[in-house]
Amino acid sequence: MAQKPSIPKGTRDFSPAEVAKRNYIIENIQHQFKKFGFQPIETPSFENSDTLMGKYGEEGDRLIFKILNSGDFLRKADEKAYSEKNSLQITSSISEKALRYDLTVPFARYVVQHQNEIEFPFKRYQIQPVWRADRPQKGRFREFFQCDADVVGSDSLWQEVEFVQLYDAVFSALNLKGVTIKINNRKILSGFAEVIGEKDKLIDFTVALDKLDKIGEEGVKKEMLEKGISEAALDKIQPIFSLKGDFSEKIEVLRQILATSETGKAGIEELEFIQKAILSMPLKTAIIDLDVTLARGLNYYTGAIFEVAAPQQVKMGSIGGGGRYDDLTGIFGLKNMSGVGISFGLDRIFLVLEELDLFPPAVTENTRVLFINFGEKEALYALKAVRKLREEDVTAELFPDSAKMKKQMNHANKRNIPFVVLAGEEEMAQEKYTLKNMKSGDQQKVNAEELRAILSAN
Amino acid sequence: MAQKPSIPKGTRDFSPAEVAKRNYIIENIQHQFKKFGFQPIETPSFENSDTLMGKYGEEGDRLIFKILNSGDFLRKADEKAYSEKNSLQITSSISEKALRYDLTVPFARYVVQHQNEIEFPFKRYQIQPVWRADRPQKGRFREFFQCDADVVGSDSLWQEVEFVQLYDAVFSALNLKGVTIKINNRKILSGFAEVIGEKDKLIDFTVALDKLDKIGEEGVKKEMLEKGISEAALDKIQPIFSLKGDFSEKIEVLRQILATSETGKAGIEELEFIQKAILSMPLKTAIIDLDVTLARGLNYYTGAIFEVAAPQQVKMGSIGGGGRYDDLTGIFGLKNMSGVGISFGLDRIFLVLEELDLFPPAVTENTRVLFINFGEKEALYALKAVRKLREEDVTAELFPDSAKMKKQMNHANKRNIPFVVLAGEEEMAQEKYTLKNMKSGDQQKVNAEELRAILSAN
Numbered sequence: 001m002a003q004k005p006s007i008p009k010g011t012r013d014f015s016p017a018e019v020a021k022r023n024y025i026i027e028n029i030q031h032q033f034k035k036f037g038f039q040p041i042e043t044p045s046f047e048n049s050d051t052l053m054g055k056y057g058e059e060g061d062r063l064i065f066k067i068l069n070s071g072d073f074l075r076k077a078d079e080k081a082y083s084e085k086n087s088l089q090i091t092s093s094i095s096e097k098a099l100r101y102d103l104t105v106p107f108a109r110y111v112v113q114h115q116n117e118i119e120f121p122f123k124r125y126q127i128q129p130v131w132r133a134d135r136p137q138k139g140r141f142r143e144f145f146q147c148d149a150d151v152v153g154s155d156s157l158w159q160e161v162e163f164v165q166l167y168d169a170v171f172s173a174l175n176l177k178g179v180t181i182k183i184n185n186r187k188i189l190s191g192f193a194e195v196i197g198e199k200d201k202l203i204d205f206t207v208a209l210d211k212l213d214k215i216g217e218e219g220v221k222k223e224m225l226e227k228g229i230s231e232a233a234l235d236k237i238q239p240i241f242s243l244k245g246d247f248s249e250k251i252e253v254l255r256q257i258l259a260t261s262e263t264g265k266a267g268i269e270e271l272e273f274i275q276k277a278i279l280s281m282p283l284k285t286a287i288i289d290l291d292v293t294l295a296r297g298l299n300y301y302t303g304a305i306f307e308v309a310a311p312q313q314v315k316m317g318s319i320g321g322g323g324r325y326d327d328l329t330g331i332f333g334l335k336n337m338s339g340v341g342i343s344f345g346l347d348r349i350f351l352v353l354e355e356l357d358l359f360p361p362a363v364t365e366n367t368r369v370l371f372i373n374f375g376e377k378e379a380l381y382a383l384k385a386v387r388k389l390r391e392e393d394v395t396a397e398l399f400p401d402s403a404k405m406k407k408q409m410n411h412a413n414k415r416n417i418p419f420v421v422l423a424g425e426e427e428m429a430q431e432k433y434t435l436k437n438m439k440s441g442d443q444q445k446v447n448a449e450e451l452r453a454i455l456s457a458n
Numbered sequence: 459m460a461q462k463p464s465i466p467k468g469t470r471d472f473s474p475a476e477v478a479k480r481n482y483i484i485e486n487i488q489h490q491f492k493k494f495g496f497q498p499i500e501t502p503s504f505e506n507s508d509t510l511m512g513k514y515g516e517e518g519d520r521l522i523f524k525i526l527n528s529g530d531f532l533r534k535a536d537e538k539a540y541s542e543k544n545s546l547q548i549t550s551s552i553s554e555k556a557l558r559y560d561l562t563v564p565f566a567r568y569v570v571q572h573q574n575e576i577e578f579p580f581k582r583y584q585i586q587p588v589w590r591a592d593r594p595q596k597g598r599f600r601e602f603f604q605c606d607a608d609v610v611g612s613d614s615l616w617q618e619v620e621f622v623q624l625y626d627a628v629f630s631a632l633n634l635k636g637v638t639i640k641i642n643n644r645k646i647l648s649g650f651a652e653v654i655g656e657k658d659k660l661i662d663f664t665v666a667l668d669k670l671d672k673i674g675e676e677g678v679k680k681e682m683l684e685k686g687i688s689e690a691a692l693d694k695i696q697p698i699f700s701l702k703g704d705f706s707e708k709i710e711v712l713r714q715i716l717a718t719s720e721t722g723k724a725g726i727e728e729l730e731f732i733q734k735a736i737l738s739m740p741l742k743t744a745i746i747d748l749d750v751t752l753a754r755g756l757n758y759y760t761g762a763i764f765e766v767a768a769p770q771q772v773k774m775g776s777i778g779g780g781g782r783y784d785d786l787t788g789i790f791g792l793k794n795m796s797g798v799g800i801s802f803g804l805d806r807i808f809l810v811l812e813e814l815d816l817f818p819p820a821v822t823e824n825t826r827v828l829f830i831n832f833g834e835k836e837a838l839y840a841l842k843a844v845r846k847l848r849e850e851d852v853t854a855e856l857f858p859d860s861a862k863m864k865k866q867m868n869h870a871n872k873r874n875i876p877f878v879v880l881a882g883e884e885e886m887a888q889e890k891y892t893l894k895n896m897k898s899g900d901q902q903k904v905n906a907e908e909l910r911a912i913l914s915a916n
Binding site for chain 1: 472494499500503509523535540575589620735824848854858859
């Protein structure tokens with residue numbers, strides 16, 4: 001008995017319609033990346049383990065897929081770990097390679113390795129799969145695509161302005177109106193910690209603040225108190241729990257709260273620069289908003305922090321995010337390389353477009369016309385026409401077997417092929433084709449030129 | 459001291475120019491796949507090990523990259539293998555997943571798993587990376603892309619005709635003229651073995667014959683004799699060692715040699731069907747040739763065998779291949795599903811196009827115009843123009859920092875950006891832009907409309 005085939009949990013097969021829709025999103029992102037001057041790179045699916053290990057924290061290390069060495073790998077296994085049956089300790093001696101976990105660390109490695117070939121500032125984009133041994137759940141997979149654009153080698157705030165414009169350009173091109181580009185700055189968060197006199201509790205503070213949406217003001221305050229932040233401290237920043245109004249109004253409140261923090265004021269200045277530029281170059285369909293609760297990978301970002309929320313009518317987490325990290329390549333020995341970048345969440349964007357019915361029907365159209373196969377002579381006549389149509393960029397096919405008419409028509413129907421051509425002896429004698437519109441049922445006898453004209457039209 | 463970054467042997471980083479060229483090839487292949495009615499699918503990078511193991515022979519099993527189980531994987535390690543330190547035996551108990559080795563087995567698995575959603579005959583294409591733990595050498599990598607198109611569920615010979623046309627369409631689109639599509643048939647090879655009375659030595663016979671190009675007639679005969687094929691047997695098929703002339707002339711010789719073999723005659727009939735169809739629909743730039751020495755994975759193919767050779771002036775192995783296999787999905791329990799397919803060798807096609815200088819210059823063009831940054835006010839003026847240009851599909855950038863003029867001009871030069879815009883106070887007052895052609899050195903002052911017109915033109 002043959003095995004019943006299946007795929008590993010957390011992975012997916014993509015059907016033709018799914019691939020077409022995913023490619024529609026990717027092509028739109030890619031097109032805007034290019035128009036903004038980003039250039040593509042690609043890196044190997046697996047890296048040397050020491051390139052990846054230790055870059056994502058302990059939890060990250062655990063979630064990295066390791067590749068078993070080839071051949072007699074146990075021969076080089078660490079002896080102590082082997083005798084103790086210690087899985088964690090033995091890993092590095094039987095596995096030298098690992099699947100990439102994100103595109104950022106490979107990018108940093110690429111920049112350092114190829115620094116002499118690169119002209120800085122370097123604007124690169126990268127659209128490739130990554131792998132994580134996470135527990136699979138709804139919307140979380142063990143293999144998924146990341147779509148990243150980053151600039152390395154410039155600390156100009158114009159980059160941040162460009163990234164806001166880039167988000168707007170992509171979502172506008174996808175006809176996804178009303179996304180909110182939330183923006184914050186690590187310096188604002190540092191400023192908060194500073195003015196409440198809890199500089200060393202920055203992480204606890206922001207981790208709690210990040211949950212405001214989910215657990216509300218009381219919940220956040222409770223968590224902060226538990227972490228040892230005093231009531232008096234919380235009073236000093238009380239206004240941030242109920243920040244309202246537009247970008248400028250929020251800035252004004254922050255200006256008061258952060259009046260005594262140089263870092264905080266620097267953060268405000270950066271936010272204002274971005275806001276001013278966006279006011280002069282209004283976004284097409286996105287909304288920009290200041291969200292001081294936004295933290296995202298705080299250990300990582302040093303300046304701007306971005307996150308994109310889907311339009312309000314859709315319940316979905318963030319569909320994009322990013323920020324500035326001042327020492328991207330330092331881990332590989334190249335200092336003082338500021339980086340800033342954004343990412344698009346392909347899977348979630350897919351779900352949002354699906355829910356809002358925003359995929360243009362043309363995306364999943366495939367074959368436009370199927371020629372019915374009536375036998376060898378007729379098939380050759382048909383295939384000659386098929387060939388001419390393809391030269392005019394019409395997707396055309398001949399049914400491969402001279403099967404029963406009903407079977408062939410069913411095939412066209414099931415595949416949603418809009419036109420069918422029937423050409424038997426009579427048509428061949430007249431150099432014509434009977435063209436049937438599968439939707440209306442109408443059929444007409446046409447010559448080659450008419451056939452081309454009808455099928456080329458959209 | 460930070461680690462010096464590197465990548466695993468046999469893998470590659472692709473620079474922007476390399477990605478652009480690879481994508482140019484992939485997009486051309488993909489475009490023709492679609493026009494011929496093939497639909498894309500994608501499968502996970504890793505499969506359950508038992509989906510892959512045992513499908514490629516012992517050597518193949520060895521070359522499959524295995525993924526180490528997560529967590530405390532040693533806990534479930536096979537005890538006997540562990541105590542014996544037997545790497546081969548222990549593998550299946552500490553590794554459940556493996557990176558795909560080709561696209562054919564995952565496709566077969568896909569077809570069986572999704573058979574109820576698929577409308578047969580199913581024409582699918584798939585362009586994804588595969589991984590093999592082969593010894594890396596020039597032109598052989600551990601990660602490389604396969605570009606496959608297959609039809610499953612029809613044994614019509616029109617498919618073979620279509621695949622010859624598809625090869626021709628792709629290589630014509632790539633402007634690679636003069637490729638030879640070599641064709642053979644498993645039934646011809648079986649016929650040879652039959653007429654010399656050595657049916658059971660079919661594999662030895664074809665493995666030797668396959669080397670005719672490399673070791674010559676004497677070498678092949680020597681190997682055949684060593685394998686126990688008699689002199690008398692070789693005499694019977696003597697003409698195949700020096701087959702000359704065009705397709706039809708070769709067929710005539712085969713007709714004589716294979717006169718007593720029903721299988722051989724069936725093979726001739728199939729070849730003639732294909733040849734006749736191609737004569738009625740002549741190829742655009744490719745040459746079709748009958749090559750009876752072609753064996754390619756003989757254990758696999760049951761009918762037509764294809765291989766594409768680069769134009770003669772380029773020394774390069776095959777740049778594509780394929781054939782018919784009558785029981786594609788049998789390994790997963792779905793019987794009687796004939797499949798036929800072809801593959802394009804992306805890496806080798808890349809090298810051939812490079813050697814013949816066939817990449818259109820536009821492929822590696824990126825940013826068309828760089829705006830010089832003279833400071834905050836000027837940068838905003840520039841960015842507004844950049845934005846308008848992008849809306850007209852012109853790739854435009856602002857240099858992010860108001861660095862020294864020389865540095866900014868150098869950046870444009872090093873990146874081969876053909877135009878630079880200089881807009882300072884004077885230009886801003888006049889609502890103009892000074893446009894410099896970096897090649898000719900000419901510069902002119904233009905308004906927004908003129909700027910757009912010049913930069914949009916090709």
